[in-house]
Amino acid sequence: MKLNLISNGNTNAKTIKNDEETYILYLSPYNLNDTGKNVCPFATNGCAKACLNSAGRGKFSNVQKARRRKTNLFFQDPQKFTQDLAIDLAKINNKALKENKTIFVRLNGTSDINFEKLLNRYLNINFAQFVGLKFYDYTKDKNKALEYSTNEKREKYRITYSRSENDSERDIQNLLTNGVNVAIVFAKNLPGEYLGFPVINGDLTDLRFNDQLGVIIGLKAKGEGKKDTSGFVIQYQ
Numbered sequence: 001m002k003l004n005l006i007s008n009g010n011t012n013a014k015t016i017k018n019d020e021e022t023y024i025l026y027l028s029p030y031n032l033n034d035t036g037k038n039v040c041p042f043a044t045n046g047c048a049k050a051c052l053n054s055a056g057r058g059k060f061s062n063v064q065k066a067r068r069r070k071t072n073l074f075f076q077d078p079q080k081f082t083q084d085l086a087i088d089l090a091k092i093n094n095k096a097l098k099e100n101k102t103i104f105v106r107l108n109g110t111s112d113i114n115f116e117k118l119l120n121r122y123l124n125i126n127f128a129q130f131v132g133l134k135f136y137d138y139t140k141d142k143n144k145a146l147e148y149s150t151n152e153k154r155e156k157y158r159i160t161y162s163r164s165e166n167d168s169e170r171d172i173q174n175l176l177t178n179g180v181n182v183a184i185v186f187a188k189n190l191p192g193e194y195l196g197f198p199v200i201n202g203d204l205t206d207l208r209f210n211d212q213l214g215v216i217i218g219l220k221a222k223g224e225g226k227k228d229t230s231g232f233v234i235q236y237q
Protein backbone atom coordinates (compact mmCIF):
# COMPACT_ATOMS: atom_id res chain seq x y z
CA MET A 1 0.00 0.00 0.00
CA LYS A 2 1.58 3.28 -1.10
CA LEU A 3 1.03 6.17 1.31
CA ASN A 4 1.91 9.86 0.94
CA LEU A 5 2.66 10.85 4.51
CA ILE A 6 2.04 8.02 6.97
CA SER A 7 4.42 5.08 7.56
CA ASN A 8 3.77 1.50 8.52
CA GLY A 9 4.56 1.09 12.23
CA ASN A 10 6.61 -2.03 11.53
CA THR A 11 9.33 0.08 10.03
CA ASN A 12 10.35 2.08 13.08
CA ALA A 13 11.51 1.65 16.64
CA LYS A 14 8.65 3.52 18.34
CA THR A 15 5.80 1.34 17.16
CA ILE A 16 7.44 -1.96 16.21
CA LYS A 17 6.64 -3.48 19.63
CA ASN A 18 2.89 -2.87 19.27
CA ASP A 19 0.87 -6.10 19.11
CA GLU A 20 -1.78 -4.49 16.91
CA GLU A 21 -1.20 -3.17 13.40
CA THR A 22 -0.18 0.47 13.72
CA TYR A 23 0.62 3.34 11.37
CA ILE A 24 2.49 6.50 12.34
CA LEU A 25 3.15 9.95 10.91
CA TYR A 26 6.55 11.48 11.51
CA LEU A 27 7.24 15.15 10.85
CA SER A 28 10.46 16.98 11.72
CA PRO A 29 10.01 17.93 15.38
CA TYR A 30 10.00 21.44 16.81
CA ASN A 31 11.29 23.96 14.24
CA LEU A 32 13.38 21.63 12.07
CA ASN A 33 11.86 22.74 8.79
CA ASP A 34 12.52 25.45 6.20
CA THR A 35 9.81 27.82 7.44
CA GLY A 36 11.19 28.11 11.00
CA LYS A 37 7.69 27.43 12.36
CA ASN A 38 7.13 24.97 15.19
CA VAL A 39 5.09 21.75 15.02
CA CYS A 40 5.38 21.40 18.81
CA PRO A 41 3.85 24.60 20.26
CA PHE A 42 4.09 23.28 23.85
CA ALA A 43 7.65 21.95 23.64
CA THR A 44 9.96 22.81 26.53
CA ASN A 45 13.73 23.23 26.65
CA GLY A 46 14.09 19.78 28.21
CA CYS A 47 12.01 17.81 25.71
CA ALA A 48 13.26 19.74 22.69
CA LYS A 49 16.88 19.18 23.64
CA ALA A 50 16.41 15.42 23.94
CA CYS A 51 14.28 15.28 20.81
CA LEU A 52 16.32 17.49 18.50
CA ASN A 53 19.57 15.77 19.26
CA SER A 54 18.04 12.38 18.56
CA ALA A 55 16.54 13.83 15.40
CA GLY A 56 20.07 14.79 14.41
CA ARG A 57 20.10 18.51 13.77
CA GLY A 58 22.40 19.08 10.81
CA LYS A 59 22.37 15.43 9.73
CA PHE A 60 20.38 14.85 6.57
CA SER A 61 19.63 11.21 6.00
CA ASN A 62 16.94 10.37 3.47
CA VAL A 63 14.50 9.72 6.31
CA GLN A 64 15.14 13.15 7.81
CA LYS A 65 14.84 14.79 4.40
CA ALA A 66 11.47 13.10 3.85
CA ARG A 67 10.21 14.26 7.26
CA ARG A 68 11.37 17.78 6.55
CA ARG A 69 9.64 17.79 3.16
CA LYS A 70 6.36 16.72 4.79
CA THR A 71 6.74 19.40 7.47
CA ASN A 72 7.41 22.08 4.86
CA LEU A 73 4.25 20.99 3.04
CA PHE A 74 2.28 21.15 6.30
CA PHE A 75 3.20 24.83 6.74
CA GLN A 76 3.37 25.93 3.10
CA ASP A 77 0.26 24.22 1.74
CA PRO A 78 -1.85 22.94 4.64
CA GLN A 79 -4.79 22.19 2.36
CA LYS A 80 -2.73 19.85 0.16
CA PHE A 81 -1.16 18.31 3.26
CA THR A 82 -4.62 17.65 4.72
CA GLN A 83 -5.87 16.15 1.46
CA ASP A 84 -2.85 13.82 1.32
CA LEU A 85 -3.43 12.89 4.96
CA ALA A 86 -7.09 12.08 4.34
CA ILE A 87 -6.17 9.94 1.30
CA ASP A 88 -3.70 7.96 3.44
CA LEU A 89 -6.24 7.48 6.22
CA ALA A 90 -8.86 6.34 3.71
CA LYS A 91 -6.45 3.72 2.33
CA ILE A 92 -5.58 2.40 5.79
CA ASN A 93 -9.26 2.43 6.70
CA ASN A 94 -10.09 0.36 3.60
CA LYS A 95 -7.42 -2.15 4.62
CA ALA A 96 -8.94 -2.40 8.10
CA LEU A 97 -12.43 -2.95 6.68
CA LYS A 98 -11.23 -5.50 4.14
CA GLU A 99 -9.36 -7.46 6.81
CA ASN A 100 -12.17 -7.00 9.32
CA LYS A 101 -9.98 -5.56 12.06
CA THR A 102 -9.13 -2.31 13.80
CA ILE A 103 -5.92 -0.56 12.78
CA PHE A 104 -4.31 1.96 15.13
CA VAL A 105 -2.88 5.29 13.97
CA ARG A 106 -0.54 7.67 15.78
CA LEU A 107 -0.37 10.93 13.84
CA ASN A 108 1.93 12.84 16.21
CA GLY A 109 5.03 10.64 16.04
CA THR A 110 7.23 13.72 16.52
CA SER A 111 4.84 16.67 16.53
CA ASP A 112 1.96 18.02 18.61
CA ILE A 113 -0.77 19.07 16.20
CA ASN A 114 -4.53 18.62 16.42
CA PHE A 115 -4.94 16.75 13.13
CA GLU A 116 -8.63 16.12 13.69
CA LYS A 117 -9.22 19.89 13.74
CA LEU A 118 -7.20 20.19 10.53
CA LEU A 119 -9.32 17.52 8.77
CA ASN A 120 -12.38 19.31 10.00
CA ARG A 121 -11.24 22.75 8.88
CA TYR A 122 -10.17 21.84 5.34
CA LEU A 123 -12.33 18.82 4.49
CA ASN A 124 -15.16 18.93 6.99
CA ILE A 125 -14.45 15.38 8.18
CA ASN A 126 -13.40 13.95 11.53
CA PHE A 127 -11.84 10.76 12.89
CA ALA A 128 -15.23 9.10 13.39
CA GLN A 129 -15.59 8.78 9.63
CA PHE A 130 -12.70 6.29 9.51
CA VAL A 131 -14.68 3.52 11.14
CA GLY A 132 -11.92 0.91 10.93
CA LEU A 133 -9.34 3.09 12.65
CA LYS A 134 -8.57 4.10 16.22
CA PHE A 135 -6.18 6.92 16.98
CA TYR A 136 -3.76 7.57 19.81
CA ASP A 137 -1.18 10.23 20.60
CA TYR A 138 0.90 11.89 23.23
CA THR A 139 0.53 15.64 23.76
CA LYS A 140 1.85 18.46 25.89
CA ASP A 141 -1.36 20.42 25.38
CA LYS A 142 -3.39 20.06 28.59
CA ASN A 143 -6.54 21.50 27.02
CA LYS A 144 -6.43 19.00 24.16
CA ALA A 145 -5.82 16.12 26.58
CA LEU A 146 -8.79 17.17 28.71
CA GLU A 147 -11.02 17.85 25.70
CA TYR A 148 -10.60 14.26 24.50
CA SER A 149 -10.92 12.68 27.96
CA THR A 150 -14.68 12.08 27.81
CA ASN A 151 -15.74 8.43 27.48
CA GLU A 152 -17.18 9.06 24.03
CA LYS A 153 -14.15 10.86 22.54
CA ARG A 154 -11.62 8.58 24.17
CA GLU A 155 -13.16 5.57 22.37
CA LYS A 156 -11.91 6.96 19.08
CA TYR A 157 -8.85 9.00 20.05
CA ARG A 158 -6.86 8.18 23.18
CA ILE A 159 -4.50 10.91 24.31
CA THR A 160 -1.76 10.55 26.90
CA TYR A 161 -0.37 13.74 28.41
CA SER A 162 3.41 13.98 28.24
CA ARG A 163 4.84 15.61 31.37
CA SER A 164 7.59 18.22 31.12
CA GLU A 165 9.70 20.17 33.58
CA ASN A 166 7.14 23.01 33.44
CA ASP A 167 4.38 20.91 35.04
CA SER A 168 3.80 20.97 38.78
CA GLU A 169 2.93 17.86 40.76
CA ARG A 170 -0.56 19.31 41.18
CA ASP A 171 -0.92 19.65 37.36
CA ILE A 172 -0.12 15.95 37.00
CA GLN A 173 -2.51 14.91 39.77
CA ASN A 174 -5.30 17.03 38.27
CA LEU A 175 -4.93 15.41 34.87
CA LEU A 176 -4.84 11.90 36.32
CA THR A 177 -7.95 12.45 38.39
CA ASN A 178 -9.73 13.88 35.34
CA GLY A 179 -9.31 10.84 33.09
CA VAL A 180 -6.00 11.70 31.43
CA ASN A 181 -3.06 9.33 31.79
CA VAL A 182 0.35 10.98 32.06
CA ALA A 183 3.66 9.78 30.59
CA ILE A 184 6.68 10.59 32.73
CA VAL A 185 10.35 9.99 31.92
CA PHE A 186 12.40 8.57 34.80
CA ALA A 187 16.18 8.53 34.92
CA LYS A 188 16.71 4.95 36.03
CA ASN A 189 14.33 2.32 37.37
CA LEU A 190 10.60 2.96 37.25
CA PRO A 191 8.93 3.35 40.65
CA GLY A 192 5.91 1.16 41.48
CA GLU A 193 3.92 4.33 42.08
CA TYR A 194 4.48 8.07 41.86
CA LEU A 195 2.43 10.92 43.39
CA GLY A 196 0.05 8.22 44.64
CA PHE A 197 -0.68 6.74 41.20
CA PRO A 198 0.48 3.35 39.85
CA VAL A 199 3.25 3.44 37.25
CA ILE A 200 3.12 1.04 34.29
CA ASN A 201 6.04 0.31 32.00
CA GLY A 202 5.44 2.37 28.85
CA ASP A 203 8.46 0.95 27.08
CA LEU A 204 6.84 -2.48 26.59
CA THR A 205 4.53 -1.12 23.89
CA ASP A 206 3.80 2.28 22.35
CA LEU A 207 0.13 1.41 21.89
CA ARG A 208 -1.45 3.52 24.64
CA PHE A 209 -4.99 2.92 23.45
CA ASN A 210 -5.77 0.08 25.84
CA ASP A 211 -4.09 1.43 28.98
CA GLN A 212 -6.29 1.43 32.06
CA LEU A 213 -7.19 4.92 33.28
CA GLY A 214 -5.57 6.65 36.26
CA VAL A 215 -2.05 5.35 35.64
CA ILE A 216 1.30 6.96 34.95
CA ILE A 217 3.10 5.71 31.87
CA GLY A 218 6.70 5.33 33.02
CA LEU A 219 9.39 5.69 30.36
CA LYS A 220 13.08 5.25 30.96
CA ALA A 221 15.36 8.08 29.80
CA LYS A 222 17.09 7.27 26.55
CA GLY A 223 19.82 8.87 24.45
CA GLU A 224 20.25 12.56 25.23
CA GLY A 225 17.55 12.29 27.91
CA LYS A 226 20.05 10.50 30.14
CA LYS A 227 22.05 13.74 30.38
CA ASP A 228 18.99 15.90 31.19
CA THR A 229 19.44 18.58 33.83
CA SER A 230 16.26 20.58 33.07
CA GLY A 231 13.93 18.51 35.25
CA PHE A 232 12.27 16.91 32.20
CA VAL A 233 13.62 13.57 33.43
CA ILE A 234 12.64 12.69 37.02
CA GLN A 235 15.63 11.59 39.07
CA TYR A 236 13.79 8.99 41.11
CA GLN A 237 15.91 6.55 43.13
Ligand code: SF4
Pocket residue numbers: 029030039040042043044047048051052109110111112140
Ligand atom coordinates in the same frame (compact mmCIF):
# COMPACT_ATOMS: atom_id res chain seq x y z
S1 SF4 B 1 6.92 18.12 22.03
FE1 SF4 B 1 7.46 15.94 21.67
S2 SF4 B 1 8.03 15.84 19.50
FE2 SF4 B 1 8.05 18.00 20.08
S3 SF4 B 1 10.16 18.49 20.66
FE3 SF4 B 1 9.09 17.89 22.56
S4 SF4 B 1 9.41 15.64 22.75
FE4 SF4 B 1 9.93 16.23 20.61
